[in-house]
Amino acid sequence: xxxxxxxxxxxxxxxxxxxxxxxxxxxxxxxxxxxxxxxxxxxxxxxxxxxxxxxxxxxxxxxxxxxxxxxxxxxxxxxxxxxxxxxxxxxxxxxxxxxxxxxxxxxxxxxxx
Amino acid sequence: xxxxxxxxxxxxxxxxxxxxxxxxxxxxxxxxxxxxxxxxxxxxxxxxxxxxxxxxxxxxxxxxxxxxxxxxxxxxxxxxxxxxxxxxxxxxxxxxxxxxxxxxxxxxxxxxxxx
Numbered sequence: 019x020x021x022x023x024x025x026x027x028x029x030x031x032x033x034x035x036x037x038x039x040x041x042x043x044x045x046x047x048x049x050x051x052x053x054x055x056x057x058x059x060x061x062x063x064x065x066x067x068x069x070x071x072x073x074x075x076x077x078x079x080x081x082x083x084x085x086x087x088x089x090x091x092x093x094x095x096x097x098x099x100x101x102x103x104x105x106x107x108x109x110x111x112x113x114x115x116x117x118x119x120x121x122x123x124x125x126x127x128x129x130x131x
Numbered sequence: 132x133x134x135x136x137x138x139x140x141x142x143x144x145x146x147x148x149x150x151x152x153x154x155x156x157x158x159x160x161x162x163x164x165x166x167x168x169x170x171x172x173x174x175x176x177x178x179x180x181x182x183x184x185x186x187x188x189x190x191x192x193x194x195x196x197x198x199x200x201x202x203x204x205x206x207x208x209x210x211x212x213x214x215x216x217x218x219x220x221x222x223x224x225x226x227x228x229x230x231x232x233x234x235x236x237x238x239x240x241x242x243x244x245x246x
Contacts, residue, residue, distance in 0.1 A: 059239075059242070060239055060240070061135075061222060061237040061238050062237040063237075064236075067233070108173050108174075110173070117164070117179055117226070118176045118187075119176070119235065121173030121175070123171065123172050124171070124172070124173050
């Protein structure tokens, strides 16, 4: 079955510290992978995506993610977190031939001042 | 281009009432999608339109739910005889026909509360 697992429901980091949010997927076809961010009461904003090529992808707001096929993972990282990064983060997977996204259950990021 | 627009932003309704939400996609996008997001969960796919044709409906979409996209422009999602379990954020997204997962753009959603 196709699925996305985000094992951390909540993560708290201090401002200025580094961040890694985990994402594991199970998908039969070659996956297209995405990270979205959602602020309270808002829609989803795309941070970055991986379709093919370089397995380290850069996104907006200083985020990056690395695709590791052998581990079925697509972890999101940021070297120095800002208070404005506090939000909920969703990993999603799709296929080139598809139009549907399958989302994980999200990780809520809290930032300590 | 103002992105994907959804109205209303919030809706509170009594159980048993009907509600309708509207989504205006990005003008050149011919694909439109509805997702539902319950508290503490990621969005789940509900249905998909290519132009005015509804091409897929999830099993999550019971027969109390109906979606339309007349003339391939805006879309409406109607829920009849609402139940408390319908309380959720309803998200709309749109994309171009080719490479549809590239350029998938979400609206800000309509939050439904059924009391």
